[in-house]
Amino acid sequence: MSERLERPLVLVGCGKMGGAMLEGWLSSGIAGGGVVIVDPTGAKAFDGRSGVSVVADGKDLPGDLNPEFVVLAVKPQQMDGLLPDYSRFAGPDCVFLSIAAGKTIDYFESHLGREAVVIRAMPNTPAAIGQGITVACPNAHASSAQSAIAEALLRAVGEAVSVDDESLIDAVTALSGGGPAYTFLLMEVMAKAGVAAGLPDDLAARLALVTVAGAGQLALASDEPPATLRENVTSPGGTTLEALKVLMRDGDGLPDLMVEAIAAATRRSRELGAKE
Numbered sequence: 001m002s003e004r005l006e007r008p009l010v011l012v013g014c015g016k017m018g019g020a021m022l023e024g025w026l027s028s029g030i031a032g033g034g035v036v037i038v039d040p041t042g043a044k045a046f047d048g049r050s051g052v053s054v055v056a057d058g059k060d061l062p063g064d065l066n067p068e069f070v071v072l073a074v075k076p077q078q079m080d081g082l083l084p085d086y087s088r089f090a091g092p093d094c095v096f097l098s099i100a101a102g103k104t105i106d107y108f109e110s111h112l113g114r115e116a117v118v119i120r121a122m123p124n125t126p127a128a129i130g131q132g133i134t135v136a137c138p139n140a141h142a143s144s145a146q147s148a149i150a151e152a153l154l155r156a157v158g159e160a161v162s163v164d165d166e167s168l169i170d171a172v173t174a175l176s177g178g179g180p181a182y183t184f185l186l187m188e189v190m191a192k193a194g195v196a197a198g199l200p201d202d203l204a205a206r207l208a209l210v211t212v213a214g215a216g217q218l219a220l221a222s223d224e225p226p227a228t229l230r231e232n233v234t235s236p237g238g239t240t241l242e243a244l245k246v247l248m249r250d251g252d253g254l255p256d257l258m259v260e261a262i263a264a265a266t267r268r269s270r271e272l273g274a275k276e
C-alpha cells in the first residue's frame with residue numbers, strides 16, 4: 001500500500017465499528033503518524049498498543065495536535081455534543097471521515113465550518129476481519145490525495161467504493177451497513193427451523209452457521225451470480241424447490257420482506273440525517 005498517513009489519526013469513538021476499523025489500520029501500518037483514540041471507556045483493547053494513545057474526552061486532546069484525519073465513529077445521536085471539540089481542526093489539511101448513519105455532509109459542514117474537508121462513509125462490521133465493504137462520498141473540499149488516503153484506510157478493512165451522489169448512502173446504510181445483521185438473523189432462524197424439524201440444537205446451529213458462511217464464500221469465489229448458484233442447488237422435483245416455493249412466495253416471501261426491510265432502514269437513515 002503506497003498511501004500512508006504522516007500525521008496523527010484521531011479516532012472519536014472506539015466501539016464496535018471504530019474498533020473494528022482500527023484493528024485493520026494497526027495491522028496494515030497505514031496510520032504512520034500514530035493514532036489518538038478519544039473514548040470515555042478508555043478503549044482498553046487498544047491502550048498500550050504501539051503508536052496508540054487514548055484520551056477520555058475531546059477536550060483532553062493536546063493543544064498542538066495537528067491531525068491528518070479525524071474519524072467520527074460515535075452514535076449519530078452523540079455527534080452534536082462533541083463536534084465543537086473538533087472544529088479547531090477544520091481546514092484544508094484535516095479530513096473528517098464520518099461513519100455515522102444518517103449524518104450528512106451538510107450537517108458536518110454546518111457544525112465544523114463550510115471549509116471543512118468531509119468524507120461520509122458507511123462501512124460494516126466484517127471490517128473486523130478485513131472483509132468489510134465501505135461506500136464513501138467526499139465533499140468538494142477533499143483533494144484527490146486526501147480521497148486516495150481515505151480509500152486506502154477503508155481498503156485496509158475490506159473493499160471500498162466511492163460515490164459522488166451522497167443520497168445513495170442512506171440505501172447503502174440499509175443494505176450493507178446493516179446487512180450483516182440480516183445475515184446473522186438468517187443463521188439464527190435457519191438453526192431454529194432445523195430444531196423445529198427435529199435436529200439437536202448444537203448441530204442445527206453449526207449447520208446454519210457453516211452453510212451461510214460457506215455459501216457466502218462460494219458466491220465470492222464464483223464467476224456465477226447468486227441466482228445461478230441458487231439454481232445449482234435446486235434440483236427439479238427435489239427438496240430445495242419446495243423450500244424456495246415458500247421463501248419466494250409472492251406477497252409475503254423473502255423478496256417482498258427484504259424490500260420492505262431495506263426501505264424501512266433507508267427511511268430511518270434519512271430521519272437520523274434530518275435530526276439536528
Ligand SMILES: NC(=O)C1=CN([C@@H]2O[C@H](COP(=O)(O)OP(=O)(O)OC[C@H]3O[C@@H](n4cnc5c(N)ncnc54)[C@H](O)[C@@H]3O)[C@@H](O)[C@H]2O)C=CC1
Nearest residue numbers: 013014015016017018038039073074075076099100101123
Ligand atoms: N455497528 C455497526 O454495524 C455499524 C455502525 N456504524 C456507525 O458507527 C457509529 C458507531 O457505532 P457502533 O460502533 O456500533 O457503536 P458503539 O456504541 O459500539 O461505539 C460508540 C463508541 O463511542 C464512544 N463514545 C461515546 N461518547 C463519546 C464521546 N463523547 N467521545 C468519544 N467517544 C464516545 C462509546 O464509548 C463507544 O465506545 C454509529 O454512528 C453507527 O451509525 C456504521 C456502520 C456499521
Ligand SMILES: O=C(O)[C@@H]1CCC=N1
Nearest residue numbers: 101173174177178179
Ligand atoms: O443500525 C445502525 O444504525 C448502524 C448503521 C448501519 C449498521 N448499524
